[in-house]
Amino acid sequence: MSTLVTHIGELVTNEPGLGDGPLGVLRDAALVLDGGRVAWVGEARRAPEADEAFDAAGRAVLPGFVDSHAHLVFAGERAEEFAARMSGRPYTAGGIRTTVTKTRAATDDELRAGLRRLVAEMARQGTTTVECKSGYGLTVADEERAVRLASEIADEVTFLGAHVVPPEFADDPDGYVRLVSTDMLAACAPYARWIDVFCESGAFDEGRTRTVLDAGVRAGLIPRLHANQLGHGPGVALAVEYGAASADHCTFLTDEDVAALAGSDTVATLLPGVEFSTRQPYPDARRLLDAGVTVALATDCNPGSCYTSSVPFCVAVAVRDMRMTPAEAVRAATAGGARALRRTDVGRLGVGARADVLVLDAPSHVHLAYRPGVPQTAAVWKSGVRLK
Numbered sequence: 001m002s003t004l005v006t007h008i009g010e011l012v013t014n015e016p017g018l019g020d021g022p023l024g025v026l027r028d029a030a031l032v033l034d035g036g037r038v039a040w041v042g043e044a045r046r047a048p049e050a051d052e053a054f055d056a057a058g059r060a061v062l063p064g065f066v067d068s069h070a071h072l073v074f075a076g077e078r079a080e081e082f083a084a085r086m087s088g089r090p091y092t093a094g095g096i097r098t099t100v101t102k103t104r105a106a107t108d109d110e111l112r113a114g115l116r117r118l119v120a121e122m123a124r125q126g127t128t129t130v131e132c133k134s135g136y137g138l139t140v141a142d143e144e145r146a147v148r149l150a151s152e153i154a155d156e157v158t159f160l161g162a163h164v165v166p167p168e169f170a171d172d173p174d175g176y177v178r179l180v181s182t183d184m185l186a187a188c189a190p191y192a193r194w195i196d197v198f199c200e201s202g203a204f205d206e207g208r209t210r211t212v213l214d215a216g217v218r219a220g221l222i223p224r225l226h227a228n229q230l231g232h233g234p235g236v237a238l239a240v241e242y243g244a245a246s247a248d249h250c251t252f253l254t255d256e257d258v259a260a261l262a263g264s265d266t267v268a269t270l271l272p273g274v275e276f277s278t279r280q281p282y283p284d285a286r287r288l289l290d291a292g293v294t295v296a297l298a299t300d301c302n303p304g305s306c307y308t309s310s311v312p313f314c315v316a317v318a319v320r321d322m323r324m325t326p327a328e329a330v331r332a333a334t335a336g337g338a339r340a341l342r343r344t345d346v347g348r349l350g351v352g353a354r355a356d357v358l359v360l361d362a363p364s365h366v367h368l369a370y371r372p373g374v375p376q377t378a379a380v381w382k383s384g385v386r387l388k
């Protein structure tokens with residue numbers, strides 16, 4: 001069954017050589033979706049016939065958002081911790097252990113239901129590619145369960161056994177790193193493509209991060225890192241050294257960190273919902289973009305540091321408070337996320353791309369930042385299947 005999406009006022013293709021500006025914008029355009037792929041892109045008046053038609057009525061059409069950083073396998077929530085932060089308490093990441101306790105106690109079906117609910121919530125806001133991390137189990141069985149459940153639903157799965165050291169290993173962090181790098185990794189690697197470590201003081205230092213990354217790479221996983229979220233540290237330099245697909249957070253960067261990212265294939269994934277929800281200073285997107293670093297925007301959806309599933313919200317914050325232009329922010333949330341996941345089939349709308357399409361209830365991508373907090377999803381397809 002092929003679908004013609006026609007009367008597109010503004011089509012964001014993200015295709016080099018197609019359309020105008022950094023988003024490759026075509027006007028008065030049409031798209032044909034067929035067999036889960038984009039089969040044709042061009043001027044509406046030249047569009048071929050298809051089995052069915054969707055009239056975009058002059059609205060903007062974008063590639064579905066690529067949310068390249070989320071923690072969706074968990075039980076319970078931490079609204080009280082958020083309220084405490086908003087009355088002046090700092091974010092410490094110590095709350096992760098609260099979620100670990102609740103997650104271990106949950107059934108598979110409870111975790112699956114929570115994961116499905118969040119992925120559906122994301123889809124309603126235009127997200128069609130979701131990365132999902134483990135990290136709230138922190139035993140061999142609980143981490144294996146997290147990546148297994150994530151692999152049922154998410155597009156990309158990341159093993160984050162090195163999220164924090166669980167309480168039972170408080171006196172033996174090296175013992176925990178050994179467990180993560182051996183039995184836990186062996187149980188999780190079949191379900192995951194990525195290995196991640198929360199490289200931060202209070203979580204995993206440089207040496208322990210290296211141990212986990214080395215083991216992950218030996219098991220065939222590709223590195224990505226939580227880096228430089230709460231302070232300066234070795235995370236970004238390590239991400240670049242290991243050829244990680246992405247260094248995530250990047251809130252506290254030295255000039256050397258920025259230069260290292262600029263000279264690498266490692267994407268800087270910015271997660272402004274975290275700074276919003278922890279009342280921290282935002283990462284300096286302008287400094288990264290001006291240095292030539294590829295930037296992605298993602299939600300980091302998790303019950304602690306940032307419980308938003310909304311890429312449009314992150315785009316609005318990035319534009320308003322991180323000095324990104326609307327076009328830069330939209331590109332970061334689509335093509336940038338795809339780069340951070342080393343995917344060439346999503347984050348763009350050219351022939352052959354996965355048919356992941358977001359029709360905005362607005363004439364232009366600018367409205368994502370211009371109308372913050374307003375639901376603007378008119379229709380969504382993922383792999384050619386209409387979700388909304």
Ligand code: NIG
Binds near residue numbers: 300
């Ligand atoms: O990306 N930084 C570490 N992990 C998450 C927070 C998880 C939590 O607070 O539960 C993050 O912000």
Ligand code: FE
Binds near residue numbers: 069071226
């Ligand atoms: Fe995270």
